[in-house]
Amino acid sequence: MHAKLIAYISQYVNLPLTSEEQALIVATFQPKKLRKKQYFLQEGDVCKYAGFIVKGAMRQYSVDHKGVEHIVHLFVENYWANDRESSTMLTPSVYNIDAWEDTELLIITRAEMLDLMDKIPAMAQMIRLMDERNAIVNQRRLSSTISNTAEKRYEEFAAHHQQFVQRFPQHLIASYLGITKETLSRIRKQGTK
Amino acid sequence: MHAKLIAYISQYVNLPLTSEEQALIVATFQPKKLRKKQYFLQEGDVCKYAGFIVKGAMRQYSVDHKGVEHIVHLFVENYWANDRESSTMLTPSVYNIDAWEDTELLIITRAEMLDLMDKIPAMAQMIRLMDERNAIVNQRRLSSTISNTAEKRYEEFAAHHQQFVQRFPQHLIASYLGITKETLSRIRKQGTK
DNA sequence: AAAAACCGTTGACATTTGTCAACGGTTTCT
DNA sequence: AGAAACCGTTGACAAATGTCAACGGTTTTT
Numbered sequence: 001m002h003a004k005l006i007a008y009i010s011q012y013v014n015l016p017l018t019s020e021e022q023a024l025i026v027a028t029f030q031p032k033k034l035r036k037k038q039y040f041l042q043e044g045d046v047c048k049y050a051g052f053i054v055k056g057a058m059r060q061y062s063v064d065h066k067g068v069e070h071i072v073h074l075f076v077e078n079y080w081a082n083d084r085e086s087s088t089m090l091t092p093s094v095y096n097i098d099a100w101e102d103t104e105l106l107i108i109t110r111a112e113m114l115d116l117m118d119k120i121p122a123m124a125q126m127i128r129l130m131d132e133r134n135a136i137v138n139q140r141r142l143s144s145t146i147s148n149t150a151e152k153r154y155e156e157f158a159a160h161h162q163q164f165v166q167r168f169p170q171h172l173i174a175s176y177l178g179i180t181k182e183t184l185s186r187i188r189k190q191g192t193k
Numbered sequence: 194m195h196a197k198l199i200a201y202i203s204q205y206v207n208l209p210l211t212s213e214e215q216a217l218i219v220a221t222f223q224p225k226k227l228r229k230k231q232y233f234l235q236e237g238d239v240c241k242y243a244g245f246i247v248k249g250a251m252r253q254y255s256v257d258h259k260g261v262e263h264i265v266h267l268f269v270e271n272y273w274a275n276d277r278e279s280s281t282m283l284t285p286s287v288y289n290i291d292a293w294e295d296t297e298l299l300i301i302t303r304a305e306m307l308d309l310m311d312k313i314p315a316m317a318q319m320i321r322l323m324d325e326r327n328a329i330v331n332q333r334r335l336s337s338t339i340s341n342t343a344e345k346r347y348e349e350f351a352a353h354h355q356q357f358v359q360r361f362p363q364h365l366i367a368s369y370l371g372i373t374k375e376t377l378s379r380i381r382k383q384g385t386k
Numbered sequence: 387a388a389a390a391a392c393c394g395t396t397g398a399c400a401t402t403t404g405t406c407a408a409c410g411g412t413t414t415c416t
Numbered sequence: 417a418g419a420a421a422c423c424g425t426t427g428a429c430a431a432a433t434g435t436c437a438a439c440g441g442t443t444t445t446t
Binding site: 396399406415 | 417418419420421422425426427428429430431432433434435438440441444446
């Protein structure tokens with residue numbers, strides 16, 4: 001089960017992992033299974049774990065005062081589920097994270113992660129690279145959200161996130177894009193003409 | 194001129210800077226002055242420098258196919274102007290960064306920064322903390338953009354970024370929020386009633 | 387001092403997007 | 417097998433936001 005994580009790290013970094021390092025990683029990350037709809041993080045709780053998704057699909061969302069869900073992230077295999085603000089500031093999260101499909105995770109606390117980064121150079125490097133890539137992706141998404149129409153945003157999203165379109169229902173994609181499911185349905189209808 | 198940068202770093206980090214480290218920082222960061230409207234980065238160029246703003250105000254924006262500018266970031270004193278995607282991937286930037294007021298910067302290349310992070314632990318720590326804080330801020334902004342109406346977004350923005358509201362004209366604030374200047378004007382009018 | 391550029395506002399109108407209700411076809415649960 | 421929940425679509429209408437043109441008051445440039 002940890003093989004996918006090892007592969008993920010190795011592919012991210014040019015430094016190879018020694019077998020001691022691999023053993024330490026295996027010992028630190030705890031396997032966890034979530035059934036569909038089960039919470040990984042619930043609004044109001046502090047996010048204690050980051051989870052590497054070995055198999056499955058998850059979503060992160062807030063719920064507004066009307067009870068409407070707003071999807072802020074979608075995750076599939078090889079993604080990390082985590083509320084950074086909550087886990088680094090130790091504040092109650094405003095988000096929920098739950099399993100959209102039955103999901104297998106490898107979880108780790110922040111303290112454990114800091115420890116691993118200390119002991120395993122490749123891990124520290126991976127985190128740095130991940131953060132960097134993440135910052136770039138967020139910048140692009142933000143830029144697209146304020147600059148483009150809903151239609152253009154969907155086109156871009158579909159082009160770059162084919163697997164999400166196939167894997168999550170449309171109303172989640174719509175919410176992720178900041179529009180309603182009805183609007184997305186109409187956009188798609190137009191687009192095919 | 195470098196005093197503000199030293200103070201900025203010290204305030205960010207608990208490790209104090211030795212005088213050798215301070216000297217190295219002073220020797221590495223180059224002062225640069227920009228007149229109002231002058232470019233710091235132009236679309237199509239690779240972003241070679243990150244700039245710490247000692248005095249002044251800047252903006253980062255893209256220009257769409259109709260020639261409309263979309264503000265993605267506003268900067269004032271103690272902010273860093275930089276296109277991360279371009280400077281880390283060495284790709285041509287899709288953004289422009291220019292001075293909104295006459296501005297004094299301390300600039301540094303990516304290579305120099307990596308070198309400083311290597312030699313000065315406090316610098317490495319500061320960058321890590323900055324990245325972390327940055328990721329959180331971006332997450333919040335994204336979340337607000339997809340979840341809230343324009344009115345709510347403006348209220349939140351005004352509450353948390355008073356100095357921007359005072360310093361930049363409304364049409365830039367509007368663009369930053371992803372709306373037109375006319376819409377912002379009407380929102381503000383309503384809000385005061 | 388004159389001209390030009392910039393800025394915020396307003397009105398009239400067009401476009402986009404949201405809301406609400408209903409439907410039929412799934413899939414899931416019992 | 418039957419009931420319930422889920423999902424995407426559609427229509428009618430409402431609300432939010434954009435577009436375009438114009439204005440007067442600034443500030444900046446010449």
